[in-house]
Amino acid sequence: MSGEGFALELRGITKRFGATAALNDASLAVRSGSLHMLLGENGAGKTTFLNIATGNLQPDTGAILLNGQPVVWRHRADALAAGLSAVSQHFSLVPAMTVAENVALAGPRLGAKYNRREAEDTVRRIANNVGLDLDPAAMVGDLSVAAQQRAEIVKAIARNAPVLMLDEPTAVLSPPDAAELLLWLRGFVSSGRTVVVITHRIREAMGYGDEVTVLRRGQTALSAPISSTSEQEVVAAILGATDTGPLAFARQHSTAVRQTLGTSVLALHAASVIDAGGARRLRTTSLEVRGGEVVGVAGVEGAGQYQLLRLLAGRISPTSGRVTLPPSVGFVPEDRHRDALIADFSLVENMALRGIEARRGVMPWAHVALQVQSAITAFDVRGGDVRSTASALSGGNQQKFVLARELADAPQALVVENPTRGLDVRASQEILTRVRDSAAAGSAVVMYSSDINELLATADRVVVCFAGEVYETTLDSDAIGRAMVGVR
Amino acid sequence: MPTAVLDGFLEATVRSATPLAFAALGELVAERSGVMNIGLEGAIAAGALAAFLGAQIAGPEIGFVAGGVAGALVAAVFAFFVLALRSQQIIVGAAVSMLGIGLSASIHRAMVSAGASTAQVQTLASLPVPGLSTLPVVGDALFAQPISTYLLYFLFPLTGWVLYHTVFGVALRATGERPLAVVAAGHSAAKIQLAALIFGGVLAGLGGATLVVAQTGTFSDGMSAGRGFIAIAIVALGRWTPRGVVVGVLVFGAVSALQFLAQAMAWNVPYTLVLASPYVLTLAAMAIFRGSRTAPAALGQPLDGGL
Numbered sequence: 001m002s003g004e005g006f007a008l009e010l011r012g013i014t015k016r017f018g019a020t021a022a023l024n025d026a027s028l029a030v031r032s033g034s035l036h037m038l039l040g041e042n043g044a045g046k047t048t049f050l051n052i053a054t055g056n057l058q059p060d061t062g063a064i065l066l067n068g069q070p071v072v073w074r075h076r077a078d079a080l081a082a083g084l085s086a087v088s089q090h091f092s093l094v095p096a097m098t099v100a101e102n103v104a105l106a107g108p109r110l111g112a113k114y115n116r117r118e119a120e121d122t123v124r125r126i127a128n129n130v131g132l133d134l135d136p137a138a139m140v141g142d143l144s145v146a147a148q149q150r151a152e153i154v155k156a157i158a159r160n161a162p163v164l165m166l167d168e169p170t171a172v173l174s175p176p177d178a179a180e181l182l183l184w185l186r187g188f189v190s191s192g193r194t195v196v197v198i199t200h201r202i203r204e205a206m207g208y209g210d211e212v213t214v215l216r217r218g219q220t221a222l223s224a225p226i227s228s229t230s231e232q233e234v235v236a237a238i239l240g241a242t243d244t245g246p247l248a249f250a251r252q253h254s255t256a257v258r259q260t261l262g263t264s265v266l267a268l269h270a271a272s273v274i275d276a277g278g279a280r281r282l283r284t285t286s287l288e289v290r291g292g293e294v295v296g297v298a299g300v301e302g303a304g305q306y307q308l309l310r311l312l313a314g315r316i317s318p319t320s321g322r323v324t325l326p327p328s329v330g331f332v333p334e335d336r337h338r339d340a341l342i343a344d345f346s347l348v349e350n351m352a353l354r355g356i357e358a359r360r361g362v363m364p365w366a367h368v369a370l371q372v373q374s375a376i377t378a379f380d381v382r383g384g385d386v387r388s389t390a391s392a393l394s395g396g397n398q399q400k401f402v403l404a405r406e407l408a409d410a411p412q413a414l415v416v417e418n419p420t421r422g423l424d425v426r427a428s429q430e431i432l433t434r435v436r437d438s439a440a441a442g443s444a445v446v447m448y449s450s451d452i453n454e455l456l457a458t459a460d461r462v463v464v465c466f467a468g469e470v471y472e473t474t475l476d477s478d479a480i481g482r483a484m485v486g487v488r
Numbered sequence: 489m490p491t492a493v494l495d496g497f498l499e500a501t502v503r504s505a506t507p508l509a510f511a512a513l514g515e516l517v518a519e520r521s522g523v524m525n526i527g528l529e530g531a532i533a534a535g536a537l538a539a540f541l542g543a544q545i546a547g548p549e550i551g552f553v554a555g556g557v558a559g560a561l562v563a564a565v566f567a568f569f570v571l572a573l574r575s576q577q578i579i580v581g582a583a584v585s586m587l588g589i590g591l592s593a594s595i596h597r598a599m600v601s602a603g604a605s606t607a608q609v610q611t612l613a614s615l616p617v618p619g620l621s622t623l624p625v626v627g628d629a630l631f632a633q634p635i636s637t638y639l640l641y642f643l644f645p646l647t648g649w650v651l652y653h654t655v656f657g658v659a660l661r662a663t664g665e666r667p668l669a670v671v672a673a674g675h676s677a678a679k680i681q682l683a684a685l686i687f688g689g690v691l692a693g694l695g696g697a698t699l700v701v702a703q704t705g706t707f708s709d710g711m712s713a714g715r716g717f718i719a720i721a722i723v724a725l726g727r728w729t730p731r732g733v734v735v736g737v738l739v740f741g742a743v744s745a746l747q748f749l750a751q752a753m754a755w756n757v758p759y760t761l762v763l764a765s766p767y768v769l770t771l772a773a774m775a776i777f778r779g780s781r782t783a784p785a786a787l788g789q790p791l792d793g794g795l
Contacts, residue, residue: 077674092672094665096785101658106673110656
């Protein structure tokens with residue numbers, strides 16, 4: 001097969017991190033002058049793909065072809081020199097510098113002179129040429145998210161890069177800003193450049209792209225021109241065949257002992273969240289969670305579930321509106337290593353972290369040690385005793401310990417975020433069963449999971465976050481999957 | 489105030505400011521690249537000893553250069569631990585500080601007891617600038633100085649020009665703000681920090697060298713006298729800009745020169761209090777100009793692996 005007509009090709013790429021393969025024989029072929037949309041669930045390997053294409057990561061096997069010619073990137077500078085620019089999900093701009101300085105930073109030669117006026121003229125010229133509105137003298141930190149993104153794009157194309165890759169560029173934008181960007185990208189490719197856009201939003205892909213590639217679990221699940229495929233086909237490729245599997249276990253296990261629903265315990269009243277950067281993360285949302293029920297939350301990354309869960313856990317305050325919280329809420333954040341446990345602390349010390357802000361005076365270590373002992377017994381935490389460090393436990397046992405700690409004072413509500421992340425099937429089952437048990441004991445439970453099947457197995461009802469909006473769907477994997485990508 | 493006293497005071501101000509200016513300018517560059525090098529004191533001490541030895545062997549000019557080389561070597565030790573081994577900047581800095589002070593004192597003592605060292609070395613000649621040195625009030629203080637002081641008059645604007653008018657300067661400042669952005673642009677953050685640290689080491693070493701070959705003509709244990717730490721404070725007070733640092737070193741130079749004034753005017757204040765004034769000023773200034781938001785955002789943070 002000749003690479004003619006393709007600006008960028010990734011062939012048979014495999015990349016392993018430890019025991020897991022992020023990419024497994026995945027391929028991508030981007031036609032010159034096209035807007036190519038790369039879709040897939042969280043963890044499907046999209047960002048790894050981008051990192052390999054731009055020289056941030058080396059593939060274990062597979063080839064990269066640029067305009068049909070095989071290339072090897074030793075590091076990022078190689079890919080940049082060859083004209084492959086990327087705008088990453090987390091902007092690589094310096095907030096305390098002007099737009100012009102940030103663009104100059106991307107210059108190939110460090111020895112070059114920096115003339116403020118010339119640099120600003122250059123930025124103005126590029127921005128005008130490609131039709132982007134940008135003030136070169138503005139401090140990046142003062143710009144809106146959308147303007148920062150325009151600065152990133154100008155920086156990326158300042159070297160006249162023929163191929164531009166953007167990782168979820170619309171995730172941080174408001175819908176009008178997102179539409180404006182996509183429209184601009186359409187015009188940009190019509191001038192002969194090639195663009196790859198990673199997105200979660202299927203409507204964007206169908207509405208603005210020329211071609212689409214779908215990654216699922218590190219493999220290419222679909223690759224087709226947008227005109228010859230359909231929304232259904234793309235959704236099916238993203239989600240894969242639904243298998244209920246062993247996850248139904250958790251639901252069967254404890255629905256039998258479920259009580260009738262109690263009163264409203266947790267509630268949002270027209271609450272919204274605007275982050276420090278001014279981006280609206282959660283639109284005006286009302287939600288009520290009653291004692292005894294598990295409300296599942298679904299959503300692709302950055303859709304607002306992060307803020308929703310932290311509002312319900314009392315970790316952040318709404319920008320407007322109100323939140324009703326019970327006296328005690330247990331919270332299990334997604335990243336237990338970063339947010340829930342201190343790896344080098346003993347289990348006793350980790351236990352003491354809950355409610356530490358309200359404690360005064362001498363630490364009642366003996367009492368805390370008893371709490372740990374009963375948590376270990378009640379939740380069957382194996383591999384360590386009271387004095388062990390958290391790092392001595394396996395991931396599954398760490399998570400059981402975190403859950404036990406959050407439930408130690410029998411809170412009226414429990415908020416859990418991807419509680420089975422990184423756990424095997426057995427540990428996942430145990431955790432989900434405990435979550436359901438907590439609801440059965442009368443708690444109001446909110447659970448976010450990136451795995452739809454897990455939600456179906458555990459939740460009584462499901463709400464979906466999409467672009468900061470929250471709405472309820474039926475308990476059906478198709479309906480949830482569609483709602484997650486904005487199809488209602 | 490008699491003219492002679494004023495002249496003496498201004499001259500003492502510039503003399504006290506010179507070593508601080510070298511060290512603070514070097515530290516300014518290191519900190520703008522994101523590295524807090526509190527090992528400066530060690531580089532100053534090493535620079536002073538190297539200048540002393542170099543001046544004995546080959547005259548004060550070579551001694552001055554030797555001071556810069558010694559400062560670079562001390563900075564290289566710091567850079568090895570911080571950049572290659574990713575050790576904590578503060579801990580390595582403290583260790584390098586003490587190492588530089590201790591090692592230079594030990595070497596000096598060993599050479600004295602072996603009879604291999606003289607007590608005094610020749611100092612750099614004062615080179616009055618024709619015309620400028622006859623200016624009223626500031627003429628002598630600014631323009632009847634040894635070559636080392638004139639070097640500063642070039643280094644400050646040159647450093648400012650590199651920081652703000654070259655792509656390297658933009659990249660260096662960006663490294664201090666957000667190393668990831670520099671790496672994303674295809675440059676090496678570690679190499680930029682290495683360059684900044686070595687530059688800082690050379691300047692700290694030259695600062696130490698001026699204590700010997702431009703001022704006292706001798707070496708004594710502990711002659712760096714906390715100047716490295718004062719230089720670090722000056723960088724913060726100067727808001728991490730060359731201009732601010734110039735103002736800072738002059739203020740500190742003037743306060744140090746109070747000793748001269750106290751003697752000349754026969755002030756009835758305890759001498760120890762006058763000696764302590766630069767350090768008291770450091771604390772006072774830190775209390776007054778607190779909560780600065782202009783510090784480089786990534787100052788003191790180790791680079792992530794792979795940068």
